[in-house]
Structures are given as structure tokens and as C-alpha cells.
Amino acid sequence: MKTIIIGLGTGRCGTHSLAKLLGSQENTDITHEMNDVPFIKWSHTHTDFNRICGVMDGRHSEFVGDVSFFYLPYVPSLLERYSNIKFISIKRPKEGTIKSYLKWTKNRNHWMVHNGNGDWRNCIWDKCYPKYNVEKKEEALNLYWEEYYSTIEKLKNSYPNQFLLIEMEDLNDANKIKDILNFCGFKNKKIISGVKISQQNYVDS
Numbered sequence: 001m002k003t004i005i006i007g008l009g010t011g012r013c014g015t016h017s018l019a020k021l022l023g024s025q026e027n028t029d030i031t032h033e034m035n036d037v038p039f040i041k042w043s044h045t046h047t048d049f050n051r052i053c054g055v056m057d058g059r060h061s062e063f064v065g066d067v068s069f070f071y072l073p074y075v076p077s078l079l080e081r082y083s084n085i086k087f088i089s090i091k092r093p094k095e096g097t098i099k100s101y102l103k104w105t106k107n108r109n110h111w112m113v114h115n116g117n118g119d120w121r122n123c124i125w126d127k128c129y130p131k132y133n134v135e136k137k138e139e140a141l142n143l144y145w146e147e148y149y150s151t152i153e154k155l156k157n158s159y160p161n162q163f164l165l166i167e168m169e170d171l172n173d174a175n176k177i178k179d180i181l182n183f184c185g186f187k188n189k190k191i192i193s194g195v196k197i198s199q200q201n202y203v204d205s
Contacts (some may be wrong), residue, residue, distance in 0.1 A: 004056050004085040005030060005184055006078065007067025010148050012100035013092035014168040019067040021171065022088075025186045027062035033070075040070040041127045049077050056082070063184065070128045072148060075155055085162065086184060089152045092168040098141045111140035 007018045007030075019032035034040075034055060040048045052074060056064055071078070078085055108120040110129040120126070130147070132140040156163040164183045170176035174191050181189040 001084050002059075002061065003063050003185055004078075004082050005063055005065035006071050006075075006085065006087050007065070007090065008072055008075075008087055008152065009067075009069055009090040010092070010097055010145055011069040012097050012104060014090045014171055015067045015069065017171050018088065018090050021177065021180070021192055022063075022065070022067070022184065024190050024192055025063065025181065025184075026188050026190070028064070029059040029061040030063065030065045030067070032066070033068040034066055039124065040068070040074075042070060042073055042130045044073045044077070049074055052078070053081060063186070069148075072151060079159065079162070086164070087155070087159075087162060088164045088166060088180065088183070089149075089156075090166050090168055090171075091149060091152075094142065094145045097145055098138060101141055102138065109137045109140075111144050112137060 005022060007015060007022065009015050009018070016032055019030060022028060023030040040052065052071070055066065075087065108123060108125070110123070110126045111132055113131045113133045114121055130144060132143045134140050134143065152163070152165060156165055164180065166176065166180060170180070177191050178189060
């Protein structure tokens with residue numbers, strides 16, 4: 001039976017690096033944001049859930065999966081569907097996460113309620129994030145970070161054998177990386193430290 005591994009995290013926290021680490025192991029097919037084609041809505045839909053399952057079921061390596069922020073609302077359904085599934089959530093301190101998002105999305109705001117008009121509002125990323133009825137983007141990002149990791153903590157407490165919460169810095173620690181790979185169940189471990197990747201001159205997503 002293949003093992004499904006889903007990586008989680010708010011974004012701007014090291015998800016590219018996590019995907020690279022996991023995808024470099026033997027007998028794996030693990031990608032980042034479905035090869036950077038984000039089409040999963042934050043609001044849980046049967047259509048998008050079936051798309052996720054179609055991707056996982058269509059991969060035939062021993063370890064298959066994907067890493068992205070937008071899987072969080074689908075975790076309960078994924079746990080119900082797959083018995084051999086594991087989740088790794090990567091966490092970056094709130095201040096650094098918000099600062100990076102503010103810089104990365106300088107002319108866009110995917111976290112506040114809007115009427116759908118305007119070029120950036122039709123961006124493919126907009127549907128992937130939750131919306132908050134607040135007045136400032138920074139406030140919305142603060143709520144996003146808090147809600148995200150509050151949900152992760154609850155899931156981790158409910159499913160301790162299937163959830164691992166790591167810090168962004170762990171990806172540069174060989175011992176921590178070994179713990180991550182042990183959790184996943186990899187037999188022949190390829191320890192890659194210092195895998196943090198810079199995207200668009202900003203910190204890794």
C-alpha cells in the first residue's frame with residue numbers, strides 16, 4: 001500500500017524546501033502545489049476534493065503526495081478516505097510570515113472580503129485563501145496565520161500518529177530532517193540540509 005504525504009503550512013514558510021526534501025527520496029512522487037498549478041478552493045468543494053484524490057490515486061510510487069497551504073480545509077475528508085496518510089505542517093513565526101506575504105503580494109490582497117472586481121481579484125491564487133471581514137490586509141494575514149496553526153494544533157492533538165509539526169529552521173538541521181523522514185516511513189533516507197530555496201528574491205514559499 002502506498003503512503004500519501006501531504007505537506008501543510010501558511011505559505012512563505014518553507015513549503016518549496018519541504019517538497020524538495022520529500023520529493024528527493026527514493027520511490028516518491030511528491031510535488032509542490034501540484035507542480036505550481038494551484039486550483040484548489042479554500043472553501044471545501046466535492047469537485048476540488050475529487051481532484052485532489054484523483055492526483056493521489058493516479059500516482060504509483062511507494063510515497064506520493066503534495067505540499068501546499070490550501071489542503072488544510074480538506075484534511076478531515078482526506079483522513080476519512082485514506083488510512084495510510086500522513087501530514088507534515090511547517091511553521092514560521094507570525095511576524096516573518098506576514099512580512100514576506102506583504103512583500104510578495106504587494107499589489108494583491110487575497111485575505112479580505114471583496115466584490116470580485118479588478119485584475120488581481122481574478123488571480124488564480126485568490127480562491128485558494130480564506131477571506132476575513134476586516135479593514136487592513138495585515139490584520140487579515142494575522143487572522144489567517146492564527147486560524148491556520150490553531151487548526152493544525154487541534155488536528156495534531158486528535159491524530160498524533162498522522163501529524164508532524166515542524167519549524168522552518170528544522171529544514172537546515174540534519175537531525176531534524178532525519179526525524180521528518182522517519183515519520184514519513186522512508187527506508188533509505190537522503191539527508192539534505194540547507195535546502196531552503198529563495199523564490200522571486202523573497203524567502204521560500
